[in-house]
């Protein structure tokens with residue numbers, strides 16, 4: 001038996017570049033005497049971010065957080081109130097919250113086990129079931145689960161065919177949008193969170209990217225009281241603007257991105273390697289980096305979480321038992337069969353993952369899990385995954401997480 005750790009290993013410790021890198025940007029703010037309202041640092045940050053993503057500044061709208069970016073995009077669709085917004089039950093509560101706050105009614109669908117989200121085919125099947133009429137549906141919100149790529153172009157085709165607008169909640173997918181062709185920027189808008197807990201963390205922030213420049217223009221207007229070119233509110237709007245201080249941090253994170261990415265990659269590779277060794281499948285990839293490490297342990301997430309905590313390791317079921325089980329959303333409409341959501345929620349466990357989580361800590365987490373599962377005869381029913389690969393970059397089996 002290994003000993004228990006003396007201090008708690010936290011699930012996540014956010015990290016920003018050093019203060020001395022920020023000061024030169026902060027020093028630019030005061031002489032301008034402009035601290036927000038699309039100030040010069042903000043404008044430059046938005047432009048730099050667009051360049052970095054290989055899109056035009058007219059194809060991006062940056063705001064003060066991801067939830068407000070979701071709400072302003074849904075408002076920009078101009079959907080009549082009280083229409084349904086279809087979304088996976090397997091998501092973070094900001095997804096249904098933003099639909100409600102934009103005047104829509106969440107309708108929870110089950111997810112596919114392998115993609116952990118809803119696909120156009122799932123929505124077509126739901127439409128065929130006739131439970132609600134197509135004209136009652138205002139929007140669809142697929143979610144990229146913990147940063148994994150989803151097929152954005154299949155949603156472009158869905159909107160072209162049905163006329164129903166789609167907004168992808170890609171909160172954790174900064175690196176995925178940057179590096180995977182499935183999630184390159186296109187017609188369907190995608191929201192990325194810049195929250196401190198995300199891979200491109202700046203404290204608080206959010207952005208919408210889309211090649212639909214008219215939509216982006218409306219989102220920008222909505223984020224500033226519905227002002228168009230004048231100070232007349234041409235349409236309903238609110239305040240989701242990012243301040244100059246937050247934009248300054250955004251610049252520093254952009255300056256440091258290649259180092260941040262490299263450090264994240266090392267931690268990811270270490271986790272893949274050590275989980276691979278004990279025959280478990282973390283929801284991670286070296287092709288799309290993310291800032292959470294979840295591992296799939298069928299039926300055992302909560303027990304393993306409690307065992308880790310007893311050993312001073314913090315672990316978390318990030319999305320609980322699915323949004324439909326949260327008190328705020330339990331009375332919302334949903335399909336009867338949410339068995340895949342339940343299956344995933346019973347097995348997905350977040351373990352400590354920070355930019356500087358050490359190899360030793362990762363090994364300790366994995367061996368503590370291994371010890372518990374072995375003692376509880378878990379591997380008798382769930383033979384260890386393909387251990388043939390000790391190479392941390394070979395992670396092909398993540399594609400079949402629930403096979």
Ligand SMILES: Cc1ncc(COP(=O)(O)O)c(C=O)c1O
Pocket residue numbers: 065066067068091092094095143169171172193194195205206
């Ligand atoms: C799936 C999902 N959607 C939306 C959000 C909200 O983003 P923010 O925290 O920037 O408001 C989060 C944040 O963690 C998230 O995980």
